[in-house]
Amino acid sequence: MKTVVIGSGSWGTALAQVLADNHQDVILYGVEPAQVNDINNNHKNSQFFPNTDLNPELKATTDMNVVKNADMVVLAVPSAFISDVAKQVSDLADKKLIVVNVAKGFDPKTNERMSEAIRHAMDPAKLSSVVSLIGPSHAEEVVERQLTSIDAISQNEKDAQMVQSLFSNPYLRIYTGTDEVGSELGAAVKNVMAIASGIISGLGYKDNTRAALITRGLQEMIRFGTAFGGDPKTFIGLTGVGDLIVTCSSLNSRNFQAGYEIGKANEVEHFLKNNKKTVEGIRTAKIVHELAKEKNLDMPICEEVYQILYEGKEPSMCASDLMLRDLKREF
Incomplete structure (x- = not known):
């Protein structure tokens, strides 16, 4: 062949x-x-x-x-x-x-x-x-x-x-x-989560914070993917949590690298003006924001990344806002 x-x-x-x-x-x-x-x-x-x-x-x-x-x-x-x-x-x-x-x-x-x-x-x-x-x-x-x-x-x-x-x-x-929908949506959303993971690292947060981000990010991935017809089991596989873990934890990830620069500067403007690499999560964050809005989905981490990238919100404020949301059950 x-x-x-x-x-x-x-x-x-x-x-x-x-x-x-x-x-x-x-x-x-x-x-x-x-x-x-x-x-x-x-x-x-x-x-x-x-x-x-x-x-x-x-x-x-x-x-x-x-x-x-x-x-x-x-x-x-x-x-x-x-x-x-x-x-x-x-x-x-x-x-x-x-x-x-x-x-x-x-x-x-x-x-x-x-x-x-x-x-x-x-x-x-x-x-x-x-x-x-x-x-x-x-x-x-x-x-x-x-x-x-x-x-x-x-x-x-x-x-x-x-x-x-x-x-x-x-x-x-x-x-x-065969779950094309769930696999492709999981692989896309994880790029937004990788930007978020880089941001928290750039802000100085460590392992506890990343573990929380990955776990809650997986819930958003499942919520988003199943809303469009993905199989829930897909998101605990390689294209779901597997891809999420490696991209949120590795310096080899361009999305993580982008987030790290943004978090370290605590603003996005300098990065967007000077970046010359393809960072898939930047475009994906906007599309996820639009599609989640259409479906009325609660995607707090993705939404904060969108606000940083497209509305100029300070990353440190986003981290604080996520932690101070209304308290609730995990599941």
Whole structure:
């Protein structure tokens, strides 16, 4: 099976290397010639992994036409570009494809989940299914072949099992699931929680605070996801609490890093003016705010993050306001 991984960033590179390690027919597509040359000639992606040697069998290209003969395409691009890239893939493909999405968030124009956005962007005659490959994983660790487990989630269980088989190896274990709604919403909301976790760290709070945040954040994730049809059991799995724990606890998380800078400065303006990295949780916070309002859902942590990012509220005030809300039962 020929696979094209679109996006030579950290996650795309790590997943392409997984397939190369598994002796699969894979090629990595990138838009930056210097990066592609680095991969092909030096077996490195120095921009993201300066100290890591890649599998020498991994090859990269700047020619999008490689999609034409693919059987599977992995979309490893930010959520804001998923629809446009999926349409490009659809226009170029000459057969039905399994499309693997690894982005976590929503389409910024339609508020659709990633799998919905991909299906709407592609010609149905070119699409076998969408499989979301998501869970608690940092590219920096996968590229070093650290032991990791994630999920292949799809409405098409057979294609999910195909993805499971292609990617699984001694250091990456893939489980399958069919709860697309719950898994994708959990993976999206956890990015907002990771920003909140970074903020409390930047403000100087420690383990007790983070434990409370993760636990109460999980309740918000469940509340939000089940309101849109997700299975409650999904949120105690890898795409729920698993993803939440790793993203709220790791300095490798861009969302955590963003929150930390915001919390340390106790204001958001400087970060928003100077940030040049993709921080999925920033856009997601706005969409979660809008969707929660439509459903009249109580999402206090997400709401405070929204107010920090979009209304300029001081992070220290948000922490205080969360603690001083009306007292109630936990469940």
